[in-house]
Amino acid sequence: MKIIKRDGHMVDYSPEKIENAIMKANNEVEEEEKASSTQIKNIIKYIEGLGKKRMLVEDIQDIIEKKLMSIGKYELAKKYITYRYTRELVRKSNTTDLAIKELIDGENEYWNTENSNKNAKVVTTQRDYLAGITSTDITRRFLLPEDIVRAHDEGIIHFHDADYFAQNALHNCDLIDLEDMLQNGTNINGVMIEKPHRFLTAMTIATQLITAVNSSQYGGCTITLTHLAPFVRDSYNKYLEKYKNRKFSKEDCEKYAKEDLAREIKDGVQTFQYQINSMTTTNGQAPFLSVCMYLGETEEYKEELAMIIEEVLKQRIEGMKNEKGVYITPAFPKLLYVLEEDNIHEDSKYWYLTKLAAECTAKRMVPDYISEKIMKQLKIDKNGNGNCYPCMGCRSFLTPYVDENGKPKYYGRFNQGVVTINLVDIALTSDKDMDLFWKIFDERLELCHRALQIRHKRLSKATSDVAPILWQYGALARLKKGESIHELLHHGYSTISLGYAGLYECVKFMTGHSHTDNGVGKEFGLEVMRYLNDACKKWKEEEDIDYSVYGTPIESTTYKFAKALRERFGVIKGITDRDYITNSYHVPVFEEIDAFTKLKLESEFQNLSPGGAISYIETPNLSNNLDAVIEVIKFIYDNIMYAELNTKLDYCHECGYTGEILIDDNLEWYCPNCGNRDHDKMNVTRRTCGYIGTNFWNKGRTQEIKERVIHIDNKDDDDEE
Numbered sequence: 001m002k003i004i005k006r007d008g009h010m011v012d013y014s015p016e017k018i019e020n021a022i023m024k025a026n027n028e029v030e031e032e033e034k035a036s037s038t039q040i041k042n043i044i045k046y047i048e049g050l051g052k053k054r055m056l057v058e059d060i061q062d063i064i065e066k067k068l069m070s071i072g073k074y075e076l077a078k079k080y081i082t083y084r085y086t087r088e089l090v091r092k093s094n095t096t097d098l099a100i101k102e103l104i105d106g107e108n109e110y111w112n113t114e115n116s117n118k119n120a121k122v123v124t125t126q127r128d129y130l131a132g133i134t135s136t137d138i139t140r141r142f143l144l145p146e147d148i149v150r151a152h153d154e155g156i157i158h159f160h161d162a163d164y165f166a167q168n169a170l171h172n173c174d175l176i177d178l179e180d181m182l183q184n185g186t187n188i189n190g191v192m193i194e195k196p197h198r199f200l201t202a203m204t205i206a207t208q209l210i211t212a213v214n215s216s217q218y219g220g221c222t223i224t225l226t227h228l229a230p231f232v233r234d235s236y237n238k239y240l241e242k243y244k245n246r247k248f249s250k251e252d253c254e255k256y257a258k259e260d261l262a263r264e265i266k267d268g269v270q271t272f273q274y275q276i277n278s279m280t281t282t283n284g285q286a287p288f289l290s291v292c293m294y295l296g297e298t299e300e301y302k303e304e305l306a307m308i309i310e311e312v313l314k315q316r317i318e319g320m321k322n323e324k325g326v327y328i329t330p331a332f333p334k335l336l337y338v339l340e341e342d343n344i345h346e347d348s349k350y351w352y353l354t355k356l357a358a359e360c361t362a363k364r365m366v367p368d369y370i371s372e373k374i375m376k377q378l379k380i381d382k383n384g385n386g387n388c389y390p391c392m393g394c395r396s397f398l399t400p401y402v403d404e405n406g407k408p409k410y411y412g413r414f415n416q417g418v419v420t421i422n423l424v425d426i427a428l429t430s431d432k433d434m435d436l437f438w439k440i441f442d443e444r445l446e447l448c449h450r451a452l453q454i455r456h457k458r459l460s461k462a463t464s465d466v467a468p469i470l471w472q473y474g475a476l477a478r479l480k481k482g483e484s485i486h487e488l489l490h491h492g493y494s495t496i497s498l499g500y501a502g503l504y505e506c507v508k509f510m511t512g513h514s515h516t517d518n519g520v521g522k523e524f525g526l527e528v529m530r531y532l533n534d535a536c537k538k539w540k541e542e543e544d545i546d547y548s549v550y551g552t553p554i555e556s557t558t559y560k561f562a563k564a565l566r567e568r569f570g571v572i573k574g575i576t577d578r579d580y581i582t583n584s585y586h587v588p589v590f591e592e593i594d595a596f597t598k599l600k601l602e603s604e605f606q607n608l609s610p611g612g613a614i615s616y617i618e619t620p621n622l623s624n625n626l627d628a629v630i631e632v633i634k635f636i637y638d639n640i641m642y643a644e645l646n647t648k649l650d651y652c653h654e655c656g657y658t659g660e661i662l663i664d665d666n667l668e669w670y671c672p673n674c675g676n677r678d679h680d681k682m683n684v685t686r687r688t689c690g691y692i693g694t695n696f697w698n699k700g701r702t703q704e705i706k707e708r709v710i711h712i713d714n715k716d717d718d719d720e721e
Contacts, residue, residue: 002054002567010054010567015044022064025079033075035068043067128282132163139165143458148451155564156444158420158557159451160499164218168458169466171494173219173392174414178227180474181209187473188212198238199261202231203268207275210289213475215281216467219415220288220393222336225308226297227411232304236261261307269311277320277330286332292390294338295350296372306350313356316364322683326658328651329685331692335360335367336390339637358629361645362622365685365692368614368644371637378607378641381408391642395553396612399546401492412476413494415611417455419448420499420552422561423506423528424581428569432510438531445498445535452496456545460486492546497611498536499552501561502581503528504588509575516587516601529585529608536611548611551584555688558583559700578707579700584613589704595619595711596635603640615643616687617711621659622647628712646687646708653681663706667699 001013019040026034047055047063068077139162140149152159164170180186182202186193186209193209196202206228214221239257248256277286293309295302316335319327337357343350357367376386381400389410391397396415403409421444430437464471464479471479477488488494503525508514513521529549536547554561558580565576582588585605587598595617602615622629622645629645636643650661655674661684662672669684670677685692686705697705 001048001052003060004054004056013048013055015048018044018047018060018064021083022068022076022080025076025083028079029075033073035071035073035076039071039073128285129163135164135166136162144451144454148447148454151447154568155422155561156425157422157448157451158499158501158552158554158561160418160420160552161218165455165458169462170216170218171459172217172415172417172497173396174213174217174221174476175390175392175398175411176210176213176221176223176475177412178206178209178223179411180478182206182227182231184474186469186475188469196231198235198264199228199231200235200264200268200271202228203272204275207272207279209469209475210276210287211279211281212469214287214289216470217414219396220290222290222292222390222392224292224294224297224390224411225312226292226294226301226305228308229298229301229305232261232265232307233301235264236304265307265311266315269308269315273315273320273330273333276333288393289333290336290390290393291333292336292338293353293367294336294340294370294372294388294390295342295353296338296340296388306353309353310356313353313360313367316366317356317360319364322651324651324653326651326656328683329364329649329692331685334394334692336370337367338370338372338388338390339633340372340388344634344637354633355626355630358626358633359623361633362626362629362647363649365645365647365649365687368642369633369636370642371640373637374603374639374641378610383408391612391614395614395642396495396497396550397548397610397642399492399495399548399610412474414476414488416459416489416494416496417452418497418499418550418552419451419455420501420550420554420557421445421448421532422502422565422581423500424502424509424561424565424575425568427506427509428565428572428575430510434510437510441528441531445532448498449535449539452498452547453543456489456496460484460489490544495546495548495611497548497550498532499550499554500532500584501552501554501557503585503605504582505575509572514588514591515585515605516591516593518601522601525585526604526608529605533608533610549609550611551606551609551613553688554581554583555693555701556698558704559698562700578703580704585609586615589618589708592709593711595632598711599632599635599640599643606641613642615640616646617643618708619645619647619712620710621649622712623649632712644687648686650685651683652676653683654678663702667702667706669696669702 002010003013004010022035022040043064046067047060065077065081068080143165144159148159151157161172182205183195185195188208193205196205206223210221210223236257239260240253243253243256276289279286281287291312293312295305298305312335320330322328342348343354345351360367370388370390372388375388379387379400381387381402383402383406385408387400387408389398392415398410398413401409401413426437426440426444429440462485464483464485465481470476471485472481479485504515506528507521507525511521511524513519515521515525532549536549539545539547561581562576562579569576571577585602587593587602598617599615606613606615617632632645648660649658651658652661652671652674654676655671657671657673661669661682663669668677669679669682671682676682679696684696687693688697688701688705
């Protein structure tokens, strides 16, 4: 028999625990009121005789109280009730001490692997996690209903970012309106920041603004290089004027001005890259930043924008030096390269940038690619126009929006938060009964809906004063002091996300097929996706809140969900026999499929995940096979909105090996050249949830990484060998 504890976790039944609890109450009553050992054993036998597979701990305690009273042990029953009540008070009074101690001692597996971009040994990260433990405790005990907490603990749903929820002022992710702040001035910590007049200054200010914004939220943020392009022209004009004043010829003035500008662009990009990777936000890490490179965002400053993009790509290809002085792949910023008519063909004007992007992807795993062509087909605003814009952070996309002047608006908008539904649990609970499946689906959706409403209502209490950089000084709005942000949570200005996980396992269990079968499995998978979208549409119409279906990254939650499913349903081959479940709609990592078939298939599911999703392919080292990378890039442009290529280029400090650090059967990382297993003496870079991670992962995610199959051959390399 399994016992379901108050926090939702299951443990094995232990008669000794029942006996010990009664004996503690026994010790506090007079001799004649004590229960004999025989009477205690009879109570235990009664509980076991019920033949239950699972019982709530509260139900067992109720039975004990009734049985004690039925044998006339009223005083003992009273003491037992008091003991039970006292234990409940102790549980509710403080649930953080052990977690805090384990964090500080480095013994807490969850916090050590919660985020692959955070090092839990570092004091700045520990400070963030200490606050997170407290926030989670407050959230669980005071801010969420018990049924939502229980569903979260049992892995039925996941209430994301509870470690930040205690503060009502924090939202998830956004597109920073850098243009507004740079052109119109802004304010950081009470200090006025005026409009810069050269590129290098603009880049320096941008990093400060990004850090300030990222410290006022908990999710990722995105800027576009387009907003920095005007300052390139400002710098050029300054240099040009300098040489004109020195009476140089027109030809020389332009020549020297261009040379000076090239140096400044290089210095500006280098400054930006160094500062983003060396600054620390209040979240205890470098800013979770994505940088968009989209030529189509400007006509006036397209040439200047192309110069910045070129330098960003060149410096990312070079990489950044680690403590050994070896160039490695930095985690941030994530780069987003938009494919468009101006850069996708060999005879396109900016084809040279796409070739640089391909080289960068092969070596540094970024940029990721957004197809303007496909996105404009999918993101249609109320004016009937297609729109193209970047994701917020790693994969969360806004819905189309037109402002009061009839113009599309994306920068300055944000996401309120996420609650994820575990599709696998719905399938297993239904036990393949289709009617029951949809009934349970409805119940779980409403549970998520209520949890999302709680997120929304809590954020709606915030005023502009809680984060002036966001709400008063242009990052997201220009509200007055003390003004509520409530209006920005409605009318489609911001989104709130219904996440989902484990579509593959859900479909596999219910139909016996993968959703990649182009038959019954695929159709059922699409039906599930449409059902999620229908729910969001209904809620949106009723509440004027932009609910949106979101393909959740579930970086650490994949392990939590897998363990919860195994506890509830046991080991089911092909469903619960791994330490992870599949992210969102993805083809499972172990399924053999070629890159183009995978991307084409997943594009159909990506279309039904409008709140955010990303597809990827796993590749070998393609540094010497850029033709293959370019072939994939062109396929992305014609077939799927947003995709990435995952390659491997690690470094061992012990022997200097550069290549792929491997994982053994015990899920331990090791250098294939010298056998080094010390995490502190190797740089391992893997993309796990949109962002690149460098601080290792929990057991479930590590197993998932180990089981990834390659989706594209490296035939050119093979031929060369």
